Amino acid sequence: MDSAEYAPFQEKVIAAVLNVSRTVGQLASEDLNFHRSSSSDFTELLDEESERVLSLTSAVLKAATNGTDLQAPKLKDEDSIEDNWRGVVDVIDSLLEKADACLDEFTGVIKKLSPSQEEQAPIARKTTKFPTIYDYGPSKIPKPQLLFDQKVDNSDLGPFRPLLKSKPHAIVPLEKSLQTQQIDGKEGYPSPYDTEIRAAQYQKPVYENSPPIDYLPFEDTTATFVDTLDGVKEMLEELKEAKEIAIDLEHHDVHSYHGLVSLMQISTRSKDWIVDTLKPWRQELQILNEVFADPSILKVLHGSTMDIIWLQRDLGLYMVGMFDTFHAASALGYPKRSLKYLLQKFVNFEADKRYQMADWRVRPLPTGMFDYARSDTHYLLFIYDNLRNELIEASTPDGNLIDYVNERSQNEALQRYERPVYDETNGHGPGGWYDLLTRNAGVLSKEQFAVFKAVHKWRDEIARAEDEGFQCVFPKHMLFRLAQTMPLDMGSLLRTLSPMTPITKERIDDLLDTIKEAKVAGLTGPEWRDIAPPPKYAPKPIAVEDADFPIAERYEKSQFWGNTLDFPQPAAPLEYSLAASTEALRLSLPLPPMPSTVAEARQKFVDVKMEPISSPKAEPSPVATPEAPEEKKVFTVKELGGPRKRKVTPVDQPEKDLLTLDGFDHDSMDEESEAKQRKKARKERKAQKAREAAQAQADSTPFDYGAADSVLHAPSAQAPGMQSKHKRAHNPYLKALEAPSGVRHGKREIAGKSVTFRK
Structure with missing residues (x-):
């Protein structure tokens, strides 16, 4: 595709x-629970669909974890989903990482592993277990780079100097080719074979239509494993006699910061070689430039974008006169351009990708992995023959497709390896944080964004120092988890990074300090959305002139408050300035107009004097008020209550003129009850006179606040000459005990989900 x-x-x-x-x-x-309870048929159908979805999800998880170290979580019911949700997230993260790698390989940004193919041999299918690259813990295989003659230095950020010690088939001498110059605004070394690659042209047989040469049967031939320098020299002598050779690589980049070329597969029309490129003398393989840089020998590769980079980075090898079958398939307009598709089309061979993600550092190579690597180049020359004939047939006088493939292949061969430099500020470049955040949409605050960048840089520094891949420090989903949680204590950090790799565990204190410092610095920093690119699928804004909907306008008058807020402004100058908050409150609430001066307030509001009550018989001054209909009074009838005390209305009439007492008929009382009521009335009148005398004295004498009693413990007012009596404290809840008991509490409602029904 x-x-x-x-x-x-x-x-x-x-x-x-x-x-x-x-x-x-x-x-x-x-509300599925409501619908579940309303229909038994719906309940059964819903349960069946739930079981079906759970079974499909379990099958997908099992297929996703097949061939990896991850365990597929078992989902039996809804509760098991919550219990195993972390395992589900790990599987999804693993799938996303694989998808990223496949997309990068498809677009040509990187090439995780070469698209190796495997012959369907019975011996290869017997091997079901093999080391994979998805083991992000400590390397179970000893690191071969520790034994290299030229040690790996990941701290070198200068321009990459080619590894060439000699230059076979040179047009420009090596000394002149290794001079720095300005390239794309930066100082660097050009490709040592730049002139030779541009000048190379295909030999005459490439432009001739000839029958394809059949490949030898895979089962009847064997490949030679080359792991000595003498074996390399013997292979080189045979390669010099060939007219076309096929080349492919197997790469490993999990337990190495820059990556390692682990194997090189080379095939001629009659023989296959598997070269071990992890030997300490690996840079001695530069002697193969006698064939690789020879323009008279055609080098056939498929998808050579990353192969060219890896060869010059690790081995100092360059391609002159290369034919890339990927560009040939593109020129012919094939629906697919992968090697798997070409093998199926021309060889009728169905590729098996079980070993595509194998750890190619393992030695000795298992039989299945050996045959898998060999099949990459065994059929490639036969595929080249068929593509060449189709290109010749599809060419026109105005455009030769062979020249098109030559031009595209030259551009691939002219690539230069540049060391990845970490861009802390902008996050650009391979392995930068910008591309990682762009692919994983999310909202990060200032502190979270600062922590993400700091931890991402910390992970890069540790990976460089240990010569490990980023995943071996901690994977991508752990990086996002640290940025979101921002743990500030050791316990939270350990829980966030669980399970923890040994590399991180040894430096856990340093990581905690990094998070703390980044969170403080992030308070004044930017957010991710301030620099994030616009969404790719964001809706385009509609122009105003193209819109078919009404445009919102601001009304001069409130449509909700009406004229409430419209009041005349005072003509007199204000004696004080209104605050902004008061003005905002006036605009938002329907407040009545307020006077601006004291004089205006006196004119608007009339002072009302409240006369003190001198006696119970004092009557209020008549005020002319409109008669209003008598309102119905609301009263409460209390039953089963205790006896209530009768209230006595104080009057100035003589006792003999009283016809009723406290609402009771005087004639209906006996002598003893009547005597008690009269005695109580006399006490009330004496107390009232005492209060009036005290009030009159208080009005004539100024109140002395200094000599006043404490408000908290003020004595009760008593008439002069009366003896102080101890009175029981008032209990406001006393009468509440006489009230009838309330309704009993019903059955306690069980806490649960509240439901709102749609009408």
Whole structure:
């Protein structure tokens, strides 16, 4: 699938995912528990669908973890999903990392591993267990780079100097080729074979249509494993006699910061070689430039983008006169350009990718991995013959497709390896944080963004020092988890990084200090959304002139408050300035107009004098008020209450003129009750006279606040000459005990989910 076909496919996938997400969201918003209780048929159907979804999810998780060290979580019911959610997230993260690697390989940014193929041999299928690269813990295989004659130095950030010691088939001498110059605004070394690659042209047989040469049967031939320098020299003598050779590489980049070329596969028409490129003398393989740089020998590769970089970075090898079958398939307009597709089309061979993610550092190579690597180049020359004939047939006088492939292959061969320099500020470049955040959408605050950048840089520094891949320090999902949680104590940090790699465990204190410092510095830093690129699928803004909907306008008058806020401004100058908050409150609430001066307030408001009550018989001054209909009084009838005390209304009439007492008929009382009521009335009148005398004295004498008693413990007011009696403290809850008991509490409602029904 090329880029032209991938774009519409990606749009379809995104549209399907959005529809599924929207449907799931709508289902989640409904009250399924209510519908479950309303219909038994619906309940059975819902349970069946739940079991089906769980079984499908378990099958997908099992397939995703097949061939990896991850254990597929078992999902039996809804509770098991929550209990095993962390395992599900780990599987999803692993799939996303694989998808990133595949997309990078497809676009040519990187090449995780070469698209190796395997012959369907019975002996290869017997091998089911093999070391994989998805082991992010300590390397179970001793690091071969520790034994290299030229030690790996990941701290060198200067321009990469080519490893060449000699230059076979040179047009420009080696000394002149190794001079620095300005390249893309930076000082660096050009390709030592720049002139030779541009001047190379295909030999005459490449432009001639001839029958393809059949490949030798895979089962009847064997490959030679080359792991000595003498074996390399013997192979070189045979390669010099060939007219076309096929080349492929196997690469490992998990337990190495820059990566390692682990194997080199070379095939002629009659023989295959597997070269061990992890030997201490690996740079002695530069002698192969006698063939690789010879323009008269055609080098056939498929998808050589990263192969060219790896060869010059690790081995100092360059390609002059290369034919890339990927560009040949592109020129012919094939629906697919992968080596798997070409093998199936021309050889009728179905590739098996069980060993694509194998750890190619293992020695000795298992039989299955050996045959898998050999099949990469065994059929490639036969595929080249078929592509060459089709290119010749499809060529026109105006455009020769062979020249097109030559031009594209030369551009691949002219690539230069540059050391990745960590860009802390902008995060650009291979392994930078910018591309990582762009691919993983999320909202990070200032502190979280600062912690993410600091921890990402810390991980890069540790990986460089230990010559390990980023994943071996801690994987990508751990990086995002640290940025979101920002643990500030050792316990939280250990829980966040669980399970922890030994490399991180040895430096856990340094990591904790890094997080603390970054969080403090992030308080004044930017957020990720301030520098994030706009979403790729964000809706385009609609121009105002193209819009078919009404444009919102601001009304001069409130449509809600009406004229409430419209009041005339005072003509007199204000004696004080209004604060901004008061003005904002006036604009938002319907406050009445307030006077601006004291004089205006006196004119607007009339002072009302409150006359002190001198006696119970004092009557209020008549005020002319409109008669209003008598309102119905609300009263409460209390039953089963205790006896209530009668109130006595004080009057100035003589006792003999009283016809009723406290609402009771005087004639209906006996003599003893009447005597008690009269005695109580006399006491009330004496107390009232005492209060009036005290009030009159208080009005005539100024109150002395200095000599006043404490407000907290003020004595009760008594009439002069009366003896002080100890009175029982008032209990406000006393009468509450006489009230009837309330309704009993019903059955306690069980806490649960509240439901709102739609009408």
